[in-house]
């Protein structure tokens with residue numbers, strides 16, 4: 001018998017909201033519980049790829065065109081943009097173009113673009129029952145019957161518990177209290193936010209970047225990245241980052257216990273002063289500017305849970321999607337894309353179980369089978385992506401000589417291609 005209980009999703013991020021939007025669209029009862037308030041922040045930019053957003057638009061019935069979707073969620077949507085991105089790596093000491101790992105195909109629609117994560121979340125949440133300020137505290141569960149308790153005292157029963165609560169997943173902590181599922185990578189990364197007027201942006205940044213929403217710079221063992229978070233008519237909100245590999249046990253900038261907004265450490269200012277950066281990187285990764293404000297000391301993490309553990313949780317009616325099960329480095333990463341695709345795949349798996357049945361509630365016996373089918377279809381993809389992104393992020397910090405070699409090879413390949421056409 002169907003349980004007459006809704007699906008409960010913990011976490012209103014990209015994975016949870018993508019699943020919820022599609023389930024709601026299909027008339028399948030679902031509630032999302034999100035610990036924070038409605039997201040009204042400037043957010044940050046993420047690179048979104050067609051293999052993640054096309055399936056989402058398809059499952060929404062292709063009623064929304066790619067262009068409309070891009071304009072609604074792009075970092076520069078407010079000024080008529082579609083999040084155009086040129087991922088060309090530049091030498092951050094000279095500004096010279098090195099190579100593009102993801103060159104756009106001439107004449108074809110751009111398959112990647114920069115979306116503002118807050119815009120994307122708000123877009124996904126349209127029509128969805130999201131209960132904000134509900135922080136999960138504990139749960140008890142068996143397939144078909146989960147009981148959750150929130151910090152605000154609210155309780156809710158449901159048919160299945162979807163852990164979409166991100167890299168620090170509370171559900172994961174409760175389900176696997178003894179397991180070490182999170183790894184902190186040996187990388188130092190500082191990040192800051194800058195707001196500037198459109199006119200200053202045009203004179204300082206866009207002269208070098210053109211209409212791209214990002215500038216990726218590589219140096220001798222370090223990396224700089226500038227990205228638009230939100231471009232408005234009058235102002236542009238940008239993020240910058242500076243990263244490198246950890247330098248031994250006594251690295252003064254390795255502060256994993258202080259992963260927070262902090263006063264810029266003297267060692268960082270000294271190190272940045274020693275880097276001879278070219279514009280536009282020098283305007284942001286600049287000691288005199290950085291010291292005026294606070295900086296984020298970010299830890300870069302990855303998450304791995306074995307299939308055996310996931311299967312145990314499935315027996316309790318619990319499923320993990322997005323960063324809660326496969327967090328990956330945020331730069332050169334694909335986490336947001338896999339999160340959205342997980343949401344789509346979960347919806348597809350549930351829809352396949354329902355078939356054309358009238359009943360819109362999950363049967364107790366169906367829950368574990370749905371969870372298993374979901375992992376069969378998706379886990380390899382996302383765990384491979386974690387490995388790939390960890391590897392890719394480490395290459396961002398290689399010596400400049402190696403970057404120059406990559407650039408030479410890329411140029412030789414391109415001229416070979418051109419001459420054979």
Ligand SMILES: Cc1cc2nc3c(=O)[nH]c(=O)nc-3n(C[C@H](O)[C@H](O)[C@H](O)COP(=O)(O)OP(=O)(O)OC[C@H]3O[C@@H](n4cnc5c(N)ncnc54)[C@H](O)[C@@H]3O)c2cc1C
Nearest residue numbers: 011013014015035047136165166322323334335336337339
């Ligand atoms: C600066 C930055 C740049 C990035 N760039 C990219 C990029 O270019 N490309 C890319 O693909 N990815 C990128 N990512 C990664 C991407 O944002 C994440 O992979 C993605 O947001 C994960 O989605 P999620 O739904 O799994 O988790 P999240 O989006 O983290 O959502 C989890 C939600 O759960 C909520 N929550 C947590 N605990 C509880 C609880 N106990 N109760 C209730 N709610 C709870 C949180 O408040 C949060 O809203 C970037 C990330 C950052 C930080």
